[in-house]
Amino acid sequence: MNTVELSKLECLTKDYAAFQARKSGLATALGGLLAIVMFLLYCLLVPISNGFRLHWPRPVVRILAILIFATPLLWAALKPLLGRLLYRSLGEVKLKPEVTYERQRWYWVYGIVMFLLLFQTAALLSFIQGFLGYLSHPPAVGQIPTDLPSHWRSWLWVGVMPCAYALMAPWCIRGREEARAYSVLVAQGVIFTVAGFSFRGVNYSAASEAWWGAVWFILQMVILGWATLAIIRGRKEHREYLAILRNLPREEA
Amino acid sequence: MNAVDLSKLEALTKDYAAFQARKSGLATALGGLMALLLIIVPIYKPVLDFRPGHLGWLQLMLATPLIWLALKGLLARWLYRGFGHVKCLPDVRAERTRWFCVFGISVFLGGFLTVGLVGFTSGVLGLPRDPAVLARALEKYHWALPPVWMTTMPLLYLLAAPWWIRGVEEARAYAVLVVQCCLWVWQLMVFAYLPWREGPEHMGFTGATIIGVLVLALAVTGWGALAMIRGWKEHREYLALLRTLPPAGGE
Numbered sequence: 001m002n003t004v005e006l007s008k009l010e011c012l013t014k015d016y017a018a019f020q021a022r023k024s025g026l027a028t029a030l031g032g033l034l035a036i037v038m039f040l041l042y043c044l045l046v047p048i049s050n051g052f053r054l055h056w057p058r059p060v061v062r063i064l065a066i067l068i069f070a071t072p073l074l075w076a077a078l079k080p081l082l083g084r085l086l087y088r089s090l091g092e093v094k095l096k097p098e099v100t101y102e103r104q105r106w107y108w109v110y111g112i113v114m115f116l117l118l119f120q121t122a123a124l125l126s127f128i129q130g131f132l133g134y135l136s137h138p139p140a141v142g143q144i145p146t147d148l149p150s151h152w153r154s155w156l157w158v159g160v161m162p163c164a165y166a167l168m169a170p171w172c173i174r175g176r177e178e179a180r181a182y183s184v185l186v187a188q189g190v191i192f193t194v195a196g197f198s199f200r201g202v203n204y205s206a207a208s209e210a211w212w213g214a215v216w217f218i219l220q221m222v223i224l225g226w227a228t229l230a231i232i233r234g235r236k237e238h239r240e241y242l243a244i245l246r247n248l249p250r251e252e253a
Numbered sequence: 254m255n256a257v258d259l260s261k262l263e264a265l266t267k268d269y270a271a272f273q274a275r276k277s278g279l280a281t282a283l284g285g286l287m288a289l290l291l292i293i294v295p296i297y298k299p300v301l302d303f304r305p306g307h308l309g310w311l312q313l314m315l316a317t318p319l320i321w322l323a324l325k326g327l328l329a330r331w332l333y334r335g336f337g338h339v340k341c342l343p344d345v346r347a348e349r350t351r352w353f354c355v356f357g358i359s360v361f362l363g364g365f366l367t368v369g370l371v372g373f374t375s376g377v378l379g380l381p382r383d384p385a386v387l388a389r390a391l392e393k394y395h396w397a398l399p400p401v402w403m404t405t406m407p408l409l410y411l412l413a414a415p416w417w418i419r420g421v422e423e424a425r426a427y428a429v430l431v432v433q434c435c436l437w438v439w440q441l442m443v444f445a446y447l448p449w450r451e452g453p454e455h456m457g458f459t460g461a462t463i464i465g466v467l468v469l470a471l472a473v474t475g476w477g478a479l480a481m482i483r484g485w486k487e488h489r490e491y492l493a494l495l496r497t498l499p500p501a502g503g504e
Contacts, residue, residue: 097345098345099343099344099345099348102345102348102349102352103348103352106348106349106352106355106356106415109352109356110352110355110356110359110415113356113359113360113363113411114359114408114411114412116363117359117362117363117366117407117408117411118408120363120366120367120370121366121404121405121407121408123370124366124369124370124373124404125404125405127370127373128373128404159367159370159371160367162363162367163360163363163364163367166359166360166363167360170352170353170356
């Protein structure tokens with residue numbers, strides 16, 4: 001091997017190592033696909049859980065709900081499997097540690113955790129506001145006992161899921177693409193939690209419902225747009241990896 | 254200067270830079286002192302007697318971690334920059350440890366808010382079903398709803414953490430102060446929403462709670478004393494470092 005070939009091989013090794021350190025290839029595409037699946041499952045869940053024309057057994061509804069809210073965790077579990085299966089065909093390689101890169105990664109984790117904490121704080125505040133609403137509208141007090149089980153069901157998600165999402169963040173985020181995918185899936189989970197939250201008996205109005213509906217629609221369009229781009233980008237990155245494999249010098253050369 | 258002197262000066266510069274990168278000296282001691290004050294003040298002052306819009310002991314207590322962060326920055330600027338600003342070489346491991354500490358604090362705060370939410374929900378579920386009794390219960394709990402500023406405190410604690418925490422010692426001091434403050438918020442937020450019962454106010458102080466509080470107070474006192482010793486020791490290290498510096502006119 002001459003110097004030119006050696007430097008070419010060095011370049012290829014770096015590119016190959018990047019796939020083990022921060023690039024995720026098809027896992028990004030999977031993130032995009034799961035964001036779309038989450039949306040479709042939610043669209044299926046809403047009419048089922050409201051008993052609109054469809055009458056599915058309760059366990060099916062519950063499994064569907066678990067599937068939706070556990071999707072970010074499912075992606076976090078599938079991603080390393082994909083990385084191991086697809087991007088380690090030439091063995092394990094370690095990229096040189098970089099402070100800037102490490103800091104960026106942690107900024108993403110911090111951003112996600114901050115968002116989840118902000119959501120929990122908002123949830124607690126809205127709960128208190130709802131409680132105060134009951135106090136200032138005495139006729140609504142009589143509704144509390146009938147509404148309580150539904151509040152409990154929806155608020156259990158609010159309480160537990162953000163913690164699980166936050167706990168997984170540093171272990172499943174390696175690069176910017178992965179951070180973006182995980183953020184979108186987590187945001188999707190949080191949006192659906194808010195939509196499922198039913199503590200609105202007191203401050204409910206048709207105008208606020210329309211306003212929230214418009215916000216929800218815009219957010220979903222943005223997420224679906226990102227999901228399509230993520231599928232394209234993930235596929236492109238996977239093809240980059242295949243190109244690396246093709247460019248490798250043959251053993252007998 | 255010969256090679257030996259140069260290598261000695263290099264080691265000194267590294268030690269000096271460490272004080273600007275991760276060591277906090279007297280700030281750790283101050284953290285220990287503030288942790289002790291968070292135990293002592295509630296014994297002598299009526300901290301739970303607070304009125305909206307009035308600056309009371311409780312507000313001051315809950316702001317302690319943020320006050321410590323501000324004082325820490327000032328102390329570092331006054332005490333440990335005698336020879337100007339120096340940057341330590343970037344270290345991936347130190348950076349990772351620092352972020353793990355911030356992440357640990359954030360997980361605790363997330364868990365705390367989760368407990369608050371679940372406690373609140375179960376408290377509401379425990380309300381009586383009879384409309385007349387229910388109305389009385391709601392009237393009784395009206396005073397106990399936590400104010401908005403108190404609910405946002407965990408968020409503020411996390412917001413400040415990554416910009417001000419530099420090393421493990423600082424993270425530890427900040428974590429202890431945050432945990433203590435969260436326990437005070439928890440006392441106000443959750444205890445009031447335990448299953449409701451008629452009669453005199455239920456304070457929630459059971460035998461287990463008292464033992465738990467005592468164990469915690471002892472642990473914090475122990476840590477506070479150790480932090481003060483460690484902080485003072487680190488400060489003396491800095492003074493020793495200044496003494497070992499070669500005089501400016503030396504050859």
